[in-house]
Amino acid sequence: MDYVTGIREVQDKELEELAAGGLFGQEVCVKGAVRAVRDRGEITCVILRKCRGTLQCLIRKDQTGIRLHEGMTVKVSGILNPESRAPGGFELEVREAEILSSPAPGTSMPLPVGKWKMNTSLETKLSLRPISLRNLRERAVFKIQEGIVRGFRDFLYREHFTEIRTPKIVAGNAEGGANVFRLEYFGKKAFLAQSPQFYKQMMVAVYDRVFETGPVFRAEKHNTVRHLNEYTSLDFEMGYIESFRDIMDMEAAMLQSVLAFLQQEYEKELSILSVQLPDASRIPSVRFDEAKRLVSEKYNRKIRSPYDLEPEEEMLIGRYFKEEYGSDFVFVTHYPSRKRPFYAMDDPEDKRYTLSFDLLLGGLEITTGGQRIHMYEDQVKKMWERGMDPAEFENYLMIHKHGMPPHGGLGIGLERLTMKLIGEENVRETAMFPRDVTRLEP
């Protein structure tokens, strides 16, 4: 019988192994994609693209008899030499080369992906996304995004959160409103989940603290630099809180942990993009009404609606706290009740406001969170006040009816957070394959 027992020893090396230095002067084998070829007379300099960096290879024309070009994938063997001018501080003097695959004959790369900066419009980059992501700078964005999610999860595991998986095809519409995608589900009406809100609340009664990192869907017709119609939401929900402040404390600690993790494990990509990460060690917190007053005074801007925060105002709040307190982050608390969903807990001291918050980064909302109503009577009452029929929410209200701890949570837009961390201006830059009002492909 033939048995499969696990990974067998592989001959070829990863960049990390080459960089360790122990292989200098020795013969090594490496596989990679040809990123660039520079002819220098007798010697050809070939740059291979590997997972997290590049390898410079020198090939003597008479030695291999092989002509390499961009887009090929190859297996090369030769002597690894230290070379301070090469990326990573070493280069490969190739003795043997084997072509593993080639692009289609007669084609050439539709974008200069081998260049440091492609100088291409966003529109072109997105239309050719499978190719444009091969560029070192483009792909660094999503390696950093991986790090954010990884850091988020690792922190929450340590804090006794349980990871959950909630359905994306749902019968109801958690947030209310019309911005929901509809689909036919075996003759029934169904929706794509706008958020895991109901489900994460249900699971708080099961595991005390839960989180999910998954896709959410919003059929918003806004075609702006900060909207996507499908995005990744980093959600957590925690029970047994004493106040909604506990959620903000948890988020601040999570951000500190994620930023430290990025600095440690993703230094390579941060450096490729020249990113200076913000400081989350002390995040100012200001009430919604106070924040409006502050920017109105400082920037001489009339408050048009006391219950709304316009994008322009959000931006100015960000600017205010950067100028006055040197902080990129700011928590805005106590949003008006009429602007928050029916499950938001009102402030007992002033019911026009809720025990809720947004977190702004660089003047953009990246998180919405708050305390939820946990008592059945309170939730049913608020539903009636809003003209909702509790009977339609029987599955959801089951949890309140049979006992819920005081709880709250938040949702973070991953692409927005990534965008603000790396200093991009359009959220499409930080979605691997963005979906917007006009874009459904690739």
Place this chain on the structure above:
Amino acid sequence: MDYVTGIREVQDKELEELAAGGLFGQEVCVKGAVRAVRDRGEITCVILRKCRGTLQCLIRKDQTGIRLHEGMTVKVSGILNPESRAPGGFELEVREAEILSSPAPGTSMPLPVGKWKMNTSLETKLSLRPISLRNLRERAVFKIQEGIVRGFRDFLYREHFTEIRTPKIVAGNAEGGANVFRLEYFGKKAFLAQSPQFYKQMMVAVYDRVFETGPVFRAEKHNTVRHLNEYTSLDFEMGYIESFRDIMDMEAAMLQSVLAFLQQEYEKELSILSVQLPDASRIPSVRFDEAKRLVSEKYNRKIRSPYDLEPEEEMLIGRYFKEEYGSDFVFVTHYPSRKRPFYAMDDPEDKRYTLSFDLLLGGLEITTGGQRIHMYEDQVKKMWERGMDPAEFENYLMIHKHGMPPHGGLGIGLERLTMKLIGEENVRETAMFPRDVTRLEP
């Protein structure tokens, strides 16, 4: 200014802190949900449910003046004492108790969630899922499922895979076939992704090795114990392979790593469910045609179609390798070309078969994988042969056109893997909120 700086010291303890033993004889504070109340005359014994276990609390009636009942959440303080008959080996002698929340007046728990086994039909459990998951055994299933996904990711990070996030709303239909959910996307036709197949292949050319753990959607009308219409797919795809065997090697190593991780970090839940994990250290591998011949001979079963594997045959192959080789797992390789998608690489030695495999666990397919076509001409040729128009796959073929390494990968059905690992018979048991032909709620 008010600053948020991170998690503040909390008064209440988690079970892990209590179990460490250092707090015996001391006053501690704990929060939890009342799971059961047993009246013993002067003393009431209250069992609190915490995230990963329970705490036995003794309350003297005269001491607190509080009557607790199931479904309440409470904060209790008292002296922690060792007690060998209590769960975890300790109990709390309560001095003060505070009710944090109560179920709605006049209600009682619709299921005996406080019992060890609920003895309830699957149908009832699923209809009351937000409540039934509060049962210790029910929730242990999904804690183990968390462990599988965590172990999967941790292993792949170590093996230089990059985590990707691919769109779930797509313009095309990767696997072909009719089993796809349709939706309206701003006036365009769109589908829910049946798999991240095209996208993970695209990303192999970017990061060499990639993985994703996300939802996939299949509009299959099968209402069987092994089908869900929304499930979690654990996908990976790796470049620079020498043979499709590399993918099987990687899967075996991953499974070994995941099983060891479960044994170490989820021992509590494995023990609640009395799970004996299978052995993945040596997985037998057999060709598709050979497997059919073996079970046909041993179980005296006629081969009806040489190119198909019926569920009954899958089950018998599982049984054969358990009986003859003592293995719960078996790789079945070289599936017929006509049963595999257009991107599967045919075996150059016999083009009726592909360089592909399934992994069976306990006679059920839990993984489908294989090598993919990487050369543009080969892919276009196979499309024409199948009556497909390459022009409709321009976005996908971009990657072949501009150079792809030899590559392959696999997809694992998380709910099926969980089901087989814990010995369940219906895949709905291992989906938190299952979606099937008739079930869209809760």
